[in-house]
Amino acid sequence: MNPTTNSSVDQLLDRCHTLGADPRNTNYAGGNASAKGADTDPVTGSEIDVMWVKGSGGDLGTLTEPGLAVLRLDRLRALTDVYPGVEREDEMVAAFDFCLHGKGGAAPSIDTAMHGLVDAVHVDHLHPDAGIAIATAADGERLTGEIFGERVLWVPWRRPGFQLGLDIAAVKAANPQAIGVILGGHGITAWGDTSDECQANSLEIIRTAERYIAEHGRPDPFGALVREPLPAEERLATAAELFPLVRGLASTDRPQVGHYTDTPEVLDFVSRERLAELAALGTSCPDHFLRTKVAPLVLDPSGDVQAQFAAYREEYAAYYRRHAVEGSPAMRGADPAIVLVPGVGMYSFGKDKQTARVAGEFYVNAINVMRGAEAISAYAPIDESEKFRIEYWDLEEAKLRRMPPPKPLAARVALVTGGGSGIGAATARRLAAEGACVVVADRDLGSAEKVAAELGNADVALAVQADVTSEEQIAHAVRQAVLAFGGVDLVVNNAGLSLSRSLLETSVADWDLQHDVMARGSFLVARETAKVMIAQGLGGDIVYISSKNAVFAGPNNVAYGAAKADQAHQVRLLAAELGAHGIRVNGVNPDGVVRGSGIFASGWGANRAAVYGVEEEKLGEYYAQRTLLKREVLPEHIAQAVFLLTQLSHTTGLHIPVDAGVAAAFLR
Template sequence: MTHSPQSDLIGRSHRFGADKTVTNYGGGNTSAKGQGVDPSTGKDVELLWVKGSGGDLGSLTESGLAVLRLDRFRELSTVFRGPEHDDEMIDFFDYVRHGQGGAAPSIDTSMHALVEADHVDHLHPDAGIAIATAADGEALTAEIFGGKVAWVNWRRPGFQLGLDISALQKANPELIGVILGGHGITAWGETSELAEQNSLWIIRTAEDYIASHGKKEPFGPAVSGFQPLPEEERHSKAAALLPHVRSLASTDKPQVGHYIDSPEVLDFLASREHPRLAALGTSCPDHFLRTKVRPLVLDLPATASIEDAIARLKELHVEYRADYQAYYDAYASTDSPAIRGADPAIVLVPGVGMFSWGADKKTARLAGEYFVNAINAMRGAEALSTYQPIPDSEKFRVEYWILEENKLRRMPKPKALATRIALVTGAAGGIGKAIAIRLAAEGACVVIADLDLQKAQAAAAEIGNTDVAIGVRADVTSESDVAAAVDAAVLAFGGVDLVVNNAGLVLARSLLNTSVADWDIQHNVMAKGSFLVSRATARVMIDQALGGDIIYISSKNSIFAGPENLAYSAAKADQAHQVRLLAAELGGDGIRVNGINPDGVVRGSGMFANGWGAKRAAVYGVPEDELGEYYAQRTLLKREVLPENVANAVFVLCSADLSHTTGLHIPVDAGVAAAFLR
């Protein structure tokens, strides 16, 4: 294999990113220096390759590297006007990039460029942050690492911090790295292997020291009543609380949730010291940019009733918003960006776990993972000393940094269904799967519910990872199954906003050949099943107070009287009237209820593939493989209806463009005059 500075850098970055004890997702950055050619002169030049802004070490590719001329970058020291003008230096980065320069350089680029080593790593390991946030972190650094690692007082990332580290390195050639107060670590080496070795030595040495010298109960003893609830009870309580907490966390703008009940979280919340430590908040900039300066913590024991917990959370939320506004008002200046919302990103419930929130599932999940990192850092700092994060004034300077604001402005516009959580029944194939695919493509998180769990999970995996879609088993005729599926959706994404009652089957019989069993199963699946799903999800939507959509995939048969299809058509008529009844009942809660009446979706339909197609073809006297065309020819538009056509109608119904529409049935039948709505 051919080695280059870039390939060595990417390989090292991937190894770091794969180990959460080394760094978290999106955290830290790495760099390499080496020779390149200036195409305009044909001469060799020294280049810097560094992970670009917003990238992740574990998935870094060459396109994610910023590429800069090292000689020109170092000359920027001649125009640097001092730390009070640090922000203006980022504007100069465009002038020292090599050609188009690859990815956008991050604010940490100066650290990598100014340190005199070919390979530099800046990382956020839990053990490193523990030392960095200890009240006597400087003394601990000297004791733990000897003269190999130096302490650097907290400074917001920028050109001056790069100069500080560079000066330390030049004055102390034996150094292999530094502990950045309140922040993390930086290490270096003349080869990629040596830089990696030095980074890992700092991390493992810190871990070993904490393990051998730290207190056994750094968070203090467990408090009676705050210990974790048994798993089943814990998850049940989480599912009951989450819609209410989502309502609070979405006061300023809708949020998607993530639930973590890991041992680290549960043990922290059971401890005596967790209220004090949670109030101090996180310290590493990568942490509090995602978690906000501190979490909202329920101050009731795990044994508190759900009603009491909800009431107290509402009170605490009012206090939290007032405190956050006061934090903003205390440190904002006339040129600060506007407040971005005063709702918590992290909500901690003793005995139950942590609810984290974000603009999408990935953001919510990462916020939770970052707070777990913060708990680990607190544990290490308390084991050796006292946890002492950077002051709120400095947190504000990072959180409302114009550079962070510009990064947010560069983010793409949210998709039409961003923050919406959809549950689609009968979605492992056919119409349901097409609907799930379309909703996910428009930005929704999707729960695929189906009688066949393996097929549901396979369909979800086709759509994306678990930040996008999950598969759950649900027999919609079973009240307990439906409740479990809805709870799974809530635990996965924080709630439910959009429900599609699609599960169905058909047994085509004449009146005299329709058995009671034929009648019962079709009414159980479609009429009763839709009722059960709508009831369970409406409860969640009402608790969330965010409105919502319930959509029924009915049929043109709910209106059209066709031969030898009594039970199916009657069940579909039941569904059609449920749309009207629920639209009238749920409108006051902002929940819209609408229906879609497809006709003859043959291709891709599970129902037609299971024998119904052959039976309908026999009724109409056409070959089965021509049934779709037969249906098309009896329509006004002479077009065959496909699953994607139904999915398109679902999207339109739940989009903002039809925000004032409820109780409507949309025909998706290519025009069947006998099924026109009257």
């Protein structure tokens, strides 16, 4: 790789990171940027012209060199000679593969032609809210001339592809004074001879549009305020109460994770008189509606919520029928991705938390676009038929087919009590590895936060403080889980402790403490989470981490063994009661989990070692030798059993021993 290559790539990545770091410039994973320069042909050793451009699916703000597609310019531009016309322009995407230079790199995106055909060393294509506001204004072409003069020109709406690249290239060639264009209904494209110049031109277009809207816009483009947002605490309580029902209905076609947004932009929009009118127009930028669907559902929670969802689904199906032609991909589902609730805010949904969150962020972009367009003109998004052409594009369908299959627990939300250490931490790790969003609940918030941080960011895990003996703390923890992910699907009742004492040495306080944590605590957690599961209507799993001691009578263990027996019978009782709601209730009976166990580390291990007359550090070996398999049981083995129970769709009321074989604890 020659010095030009290093310089060009470094400058491109720096520009991407600068532009992508500011949401005013472009949305997550939206837009792309490119640079042209020289590299060495690995076959001939001669210098050739190449282009580095953000590949399909990348994000400007976090882009790295492997996320760039690298193409030979001579081959890319030679495609104009074989271009079969706009009716067959999709065929050109496959042709980009024959223009690739070197090994590795990302797949070229649909916008590759835009960057390669425009005669400029550096090109940016962005989706700034202010730019799209001009692009979606009813008189956007006139406004472009008024705002920018001959410095920025108008390109009428055209679906992204090879022809759009030709259109922009022709405009630039005919207007050497121009620094960029407004793409009707879509976004902006800018260029420059240097990376700094290109970035400056992009920012000039964006900031000029922002200033124009601020200086010339009407103050209340969404109409009068017709409903004040609920006060903050009441709003969160209402959002949490409604969320499981909404999530369940939004998961009619396939399970989805939820995200809640109550930013000022959202609360203002959902409180205005023109909410329903403008929401029905849908979004315009392809990046927006591919994630938010053609239009959101505006929900009145005081009405029949199920009927409103049914009406939305029927309207979406009708939209599909209006535009589907022979060969169109099958309808992917009629559930809304965005649900707007006056006074409360916005729910967004997706196959995982990141997808749900990003959908919400894109709809905030759409709100900003509508506000800008309505402030200076009238919001006029692209036609519904064009939206359908992009949503059900063969190229989009192919991209979906290339995605890896979902993990077994994808779109499921798990809550693990006692998740800050031992069995709970191991279980949290396993469930997250299998695709679940995990709420790590522990009395020690610091321990919960440490485990949650290990699992990933807020799209994967949430740490909450919860003493399971407290109804208030449990209710608060479950509410946090609901507001973070939309509900709860899988509960692991793991929190526990033990005091190893004989009958005569066991005090009432000892008895009460162990029953409060394990018997009462499990009951309280199961009751609070069952409310959510029933509201969702999606079924679910409740798994109790009980013990071999629930069925085996050992010495100096009366309080612990009795509490575990209580838990074991709760499994049977709740399985019988909750089965009608599709909620499975099962248990795991561990034994001898010494290494990594919070209970054993807190003194229980020393006591049990004394009872059995062995050294504490050899207690795990002692337990292993008394089993049929002669194997030590680790927290990861319990976590495996929990996961397996979630995969047994027709099993409830079952206890699985994970004790390496203790004949006295065989279940009968």
